[in-house]
Structures are given as C-alpha cells and as structure tokens.
Amino acid sequence: MRVGVPIFLFLAAAGFHTALTASLESAEKEDTFVGLEQLSDLQKRDQEEFEAAQMSEAVQDENTEEENDTQEEDMNRDGNVEADQHESESDEDVDGMRQKREHLEANVEEADETTNLAEVE
Template sequence: MRVGVPIFLFLAAAGFHTALTASLESAEKEDTFGEEVGLEQLSNLQKRDQEEFEAAQMSEAVQDENTEEENDTLEEGMTDRDGNVEADQHESESDEDVDCMRQKREHLEANVEEADETTNLAEVE
C-alpha cells in the first residue's frame, strides 16, 4: 500500500498538469482568435468609416458646387438687375433730358415768335 500512494499522487499530479496546460493553451487560442476577430472587425470598421468619410466629402463637394452655382446665378441676376436698373436710370435720365430739351425748344420758339411779332410790329409802324 505504501507503493500505491506515491504512484497515485504522481498520476494525479501528471493529470492535473495536463489539464492545466490544456486549459492555458485553450485560453491562448481564444485570446489569439479574439485578437484576430477584433483586428478583422476593426479593419471592417475602419473601411466603413473611410467610406462614410469619402461619401461625406463627396456630398460636401456637391453641396459646394450647388452653392457656387446658386451664387453665380444670383450674381448674374444681380448683374442683370443692376444693368436693368442702370438702363432704367439711363432711360429716365434720357427722358428727363428730352423733356428739358423740349421745354428749352418750346421756350426758344416762343421767344422767336415774340421776336418775330415784335419785328413785324416794328415794320408795320
């Protein structure tokens, strides 16, 4: 019986050592697998983030182009409107000039008629 106890203890220790080693290897594999999966997921997340970032940049670029086109259209409209306002002002100035010239001409014609009448009266007397 004395010989059986040490053999039993040796086998128990060997079994415990084997179980402990298998458990540690299993834990390492899980960690490695978890890291690989984590890296793969991280890689996928980075790809997705990069795609979203590029899409956002493209969206902003399109928005900027639309804004620039709207600004150009507004500027053209303002230029056309300013041109129309200037043309209207020029026309109104021209109308005022024409009215002024008509008044001067009428005034001169009236003066000429008076002068003619005065001359005719002077000749008659």
C-alpha cells in the same frame, strides 16, 4: 500505492496546467483575430463615412456655385433693368430738354416778331 497518488496528482496538475495554458493562448489568438476583424470593420466604416462626407461636401459646393451663379445672373439682370431705367430716364430728360428748347425758341421768335412789329410801327 503511496508513491502512485502523488505522481498521479502531479501528472493531473501538469495536464491541467497545459490545457489551461493552451486554452488561454487560443483565447488570446481569437481575441486578436476578432480585434483585427473589428478594427477592419471600423476602418471600413470610417472609410465609408469619409467618402460620404466628401460627396456631401461636393454636392454642397456645387449647390453653392449654382446659387452664386444665380445671384450673379440676378444682379446682372437687375443691373440691366437699372441701366434700362436710367436710359429711359435719360431719354425722358432729353425729350424734356428738347421741348423746353423748342418752347424757348418759339418764345424768342415771338419776341423777335414783336420787336420787329414794334420797330415797323
């Protein structure tokens, strides 16, 4: 019986060691699997965030282009208004100059008539 107790203790320790080793290996595999699963989830989340960011940038780019187009249209419209104003100012200038010329011509004619009358007398 004296020999049986140390053998029993040795077998018990060996069994405990084997069970502990198997448990640790199982835990490592599980951690690795969970780690890969978590990594996969993180990659999926990152990919979704990346796609969302790209879509957001595309929408912002589209809005910027629309704003630029609107600004260009406004500038063209303002330019057309200015051109119309300039044109109407030019027309007014031409009308004013025409009136001055007619007035001067009338004055010249009156002066000619006055000179002719003076010569006749």
